[in-house]
Amino acid sequence: MFxxxxxxxxxxxxxxxxxxxxxxxxxxxxxxxxxxxMGQSRANxxxxxxGFDAVSGSLKAKFNVLGNQMxxxxxxxxxxxxxxxxxxxVAFSQEEMNTLSVLKERGEKNGVSGLTIINRExxxxxxxxxxxxxxxxxxxxxxxxxxxxxxxxxxxGNAMDNGATLYTDFDVAKIQKDGENFILLDxxxxxxxxxxxxxxxxxxxxxxxxxxxxxxxxxxxxxxxxILLDRECQGFxxxxxxxTPTEKGKGILVSPTVDGNIILGPTAQVVxxxxxxxxxxxLNMVKEKAGEMCENIAWDKTITSFAGTRAxxxxxxxxxxxxxxxKGLxxxxxxESPGLTSxxxxxxxxxxxxxxxxxxxxxxxxxxxxxxxxxxxKELNTEQKNExxxxxPSYGRIICRCERITEGEIVRAVTTNPRATNxxxxxxxxxxxxxxxxxxxxxxYVAEIISRExxxxxxxxxxxxxxxxxxxxKTK
Ligand SMILES: Cc1cc2nc3c(=O)[nH]c(=O)nc-3n(C[C@H](O)[C@H](O)[C@H](O)COP(=O)(O)OP(=O)(O)OC[C@H]3O[C@@H](n4cnc5c(N)ncnc54)[C@H](O)[C@@H]3O)c2cc1C
Numbered sequence: 001m002f003x004x005x006x007x008x009x010x011x012x013x014x015x016x017x018x019x020x021x022x023x024x025x026x027x028x029x030x031x032x033x034x035x036x037x038m039g040q041s042r043a044n045x046x047x048x049x050x051g052f053d054a055v056s057g058s059l060k061a062k063f064n065v066l067g068n069q070m071x072x073x074x075x076x077x078x079x080x081x082x083x084x085x086x087x088x089x090v091a092f093s094q095e096e097m098n099t100l101s102v103l104k105e106r107g108e109k110n111g112v113s114g115l116t117i118i119n120r121e122x123x124x125x126x127x128x129x130x131x132x133x134x135x136x137x138x139x140x141x142x143x144x145x146x147x148x149x150x151x152x153x154x155x156x157g158n159a160m161d162n163g164a165t166l167y168t169d170f171d172v173a174k175i176q177k178d179g180e181n182f183i184l185l186d187x188x189x190x191x192x193x194x195x196x197x198x199x200x201x202x203x204x205x206x207x208x209x210x211x212x213x214x215x216x217x218x219x220x221x222x223x224x225x226x227i228l229l230d231r232e233c234q235g236f237x238x239x240x241x242x243x244t245p246t247e248k249g250k251g252i253l254v255s256p257t258v259d260g261n262i263i264l265g266p267t268a269q270v271v272x273x274x275x276x277x278x279x280x281x282x283l284n285m286v287k288e289k290a291g292e293m294c295e296n297i298a299w300d301k302t303i304t305s306f307a308g309t310r311a312x313x314x315x316x317x318x319x320x321x322x323x324x325x326x327k328g329l330x331x332x333x334x335x336e337s338p339g340l341t342s343x344x345x346x347x348x349x350x351x352x353x354x355x356x357x358x359x360x361x362x363x364x365x366x367x368x369x370x371x372x373x374x375x376x377x378k379e380l381n382t383e384q385k386n387e388x389x390x391x392x393p394s395y396g397r398i399i400c401r402c403e404r405i406t407e408g409e410i411v412r413a414v415t416t417n418p419r420a421t422n423x424x425x426x427x428x429x430x431x432x433x434x435x436x437x438x439x440x441x442x443x444x445y446v447a448e449i450i451s452r453e454x455x456x457x458x459x460x461x462x463x464x465x466x467x468x469x470x471x472x473x474k475t476k
Contacts, residue, residue, distance in 0.1 A: 002028045002165075003359065005184055005194035007172050007208055009036035009418075011148060011340055012332050013200035014155030015347030018369075021162040023351070023361045028192060029156060029164060030184065032171035034465025035425040036418050037152035039202040041340065042428070043226070043276065043308030045266060046257055047240050048144035049338040050087055052107025052115065053250070059318040061110045063342035063349070068142055070344040075146060078154035079373030081258045087143030087240040088118075088127065090134050090293065096244040100138040103245075107140065114141040127237055129294045143240055145258045148340050149428045150374060153418060155343075158371045160417035162364065167192065168421075169465070172201075175211040182212075182328065196328040196358050198350065203274050203311040205319075205333035214323040219334045221274040221309040224266025225282035227290075230301040230436060231260040241293055252289045254297075259431070264290040264297070266308065276307045303436060310336040320346060322354055330354050374416075374429050377409050399449070400442040402435020410446060414453045421454060423447055424464040443470065 004020055006013045009031030020027045031038070048071050054060035075082035091097045097117070104115045116139045123130055123137045160166055167190075174185040175197070184192045201208040206219040229236070234256070243251035249268050257263050267282045283305055290297055313319055313334025323329040332346060339346075355361070373379065377395060380388065388408075389396040395408030413420040413429035420426045423433065423446050432446055433439030439446075447461040447470055462468045 001181065002026050002192065002194040004028075004196050004198060004355065005030060005182070005192055006198045006200055007184070008039070008200035008202055008205075009033075009152070009156055009166065009168070010039045010041035010200060010202050011037070011152045011155065011343045012202075012335050012346055013198075014152045014159065015343040016198055016200060016332065016350050017159035017164050018155045018162075019347040019351040020355065021159050021164050022364055022367050023359070024364050025359065027159070027164040028194070029159070029166045030170040030172055030192060031166065031168050034168050034422055034462070035420065035428070036156045036166070036168070037149035037428065040308055040311060040336075041152045041202075042149050043306050044148050044224075044337070044340060045226075045253060045255065045263060046145055046148050046340070047087070047253070047255060048082065048146055049341045050107065050115075050140035050143040051110045051112045051338070051341075052103045052138070052140060053245070054110065054338065056106055056109045059320055060338060060342070063318065063345040064338040065111045066345035067338070067342040068144070070348075071144065071146065071341070074344050075151070077369045078151070078158060078371045079376065080146065080151050080154050081375075082144055082146045083258050084142060084144040085239055085256060087140040087242060088123065089138040089140075089242045089244055090123070090130065091136050091244050092131075092133050093135065097136050099244050100136070103138055112140065112142060115139070126239060127241065129236055129296060130241070131293055131295060133292075145240065145256060146340070147258050151340070151343075153374070153429060154371050157417040158369065161371065162367050166418050172208060172211065175208070180328065196330065196355065198330045198332060198355075200332045202335070203309055205311060205331065205335075209323065209329070209331055209333060212323070212326045212329045214325040214329060214331065216323070216325065217319050217333060218314045219311050221271045222312050222336075223269045223271045223275065223282075223307055223309045225278050225286060225307040226263055226265030226305060227283060227286050227302055228257075228304050228306070229262040229264070229298060230303045233262045233298055233301050234260040236262050236298070237294065243289075243293065252286055252293075254290050254293050261303070271309060274309050276309055278305045278307050282307070304438060312336050318342070318346070320350065322357070328358065374413065375431070377406065399445045400430075400432035400435065402437050403431040405430050405432040405442075407449060410449050411453055414450055421450065422462045422465050422468070423450070423470065426450065447471075
């Protein structure tokens with residue numbers, strides 16, 4: 001019997017689980033996919049928002065500003081790269097300049113520091129590639145960038161290092177009550193018992209609440225499509241560039257990623273089936289809009305496109321509360337943007353304010369919040385690298401030529417919590433396959449390492465779990 005079962009291995013489930021293991025609690029995380037960070041937390045803009053967007057007094061505003069403040073220390077502890085590159089909301093008319101004053105006022109009310117309105121001259125100094133039509137901007141120096149799936153992997157890995165159990169391929173399909181406790185069953189009738197459950201199922205958080213008997217909110221999907229440019233374009237923009245919001249929404253952004261690529265998007269399209277496919281129409285819209293924000297975008301340096309689906313809730317705010325209908329069910333539902341930014345603050349609030357009502361929380365004296373960076377090898381100097389290669393020669397063998405990722409780094413990804421068991425899971429942890437050739441050369445070598453390290457046949461190694469087999473069988 002677990003004390004707490006967290007449903008969903010996204011950034012919210014991860015942040016909650018890591019807070020839980022700071023106490024003497026027996027915790028599990030149930031994730032329906034083959035790896036963690038496969039939902040919204042895989043495909044988003046990776047912006048740590050400053051906090052001027054959300055309506056003052058909302059949970060979004062509160063957790064955004066707190067989460068932003070916590071991100072610096074958290075990312076250091078977990079060895080995840082985070083950069084305060086600053087955000088600019090760009091105005092293209094006097095009317096939009098007036099809107100910037102409203103945003104500034106709202107941001108200050110929400111507790112955002114350092115907000116300044118700048119003129120075109122200063123804007124061009126900061127962003128030489130800004131459109132000729134831009135007239136000024138709101139500068140938010142506390143805005144930042146982070147890799148969303150690396151943060152999620154690190155949160156869940158650290159929770160596991162501190163005792164949490166992760167069940168992947170566990171698609172919660174039934175929730176039953178056994179007295180005060182819960183029985184969670186997946187589609188194959190695998191069973192987990194828990195005293196309380198925390199619903200962190202992202203765009204599926206309504207389904208989980210409904211399975212438990214709570215019908216108090218709905219969650220729909222709103223798709224966003226992106227284009228990613230090669231790291232050769234590093235420096236094209238320095239800050240995260242937003243359009244001035246209108247009634248239709250925030251529009252697309254142009255931003256560096258923390259790993260040095262340029263990200264452009266997302267669109268916003270309501271979808272019924274929570275689909276995450278890219279479309280010609282969507283990507284053309286990204287190109288058209290981004291072209292209005294910046295001059296000279298190097299579209300020939302596009303390396304990939306992708307889409308993510310936001311969980312938008314009929315309450316127009318995050319749902320973070322114990323269910324009134326089902327005692328022991330805590331919902332973290334409808335967590336759309338700024339959910340990534342808010343995750344550290346949501347995790348703390350859920351445990352300290354909601355879980356604490358069910359348990360006498362006693363500190364876990366053995367808790368260690370530190371985690372070695374997944375990309376620690378890249379940060380070593382030549383001497384340190386040579387030293388390590390002498391001890392562990394696999395760090396001297398390059399597998400991914402585009403990103404220069406070694407066998408040692410891949411072995412580490414496959415053997416460290418939460419273990420990468422497929423090719424894309426290795427890619428998210430190490431960047432092997434994320435460069436120009438997008439895995440064309442290294443995919444099969446990565447599959448061989450997974451097969452060897454996990455004792456699986458090469459044919460059974462998948463691209464991203466499920467039926468996504470790479471090899472069908474031997475030809476000779
Ligand atoms: C296009 C887009 C752009 C965004 N940009 C930003 C941004 O720049 N900054 C920001 O702060 N926020 C941003 N967000 C919001 C942010 O990504 C989300 O708020 C955050 O990732 C939500 O995390 P989550 O853990 O709630 O959901 P998810 O990451 O979706 O995790 C839910 C998990 O639950 C699992 N699951 C679902 N059903 C079941 C089941 N039955 N059994 C077991 N597991 C299940 C899923 O597989 C998934 O892994 C963006 C979102 C999108 C989609």
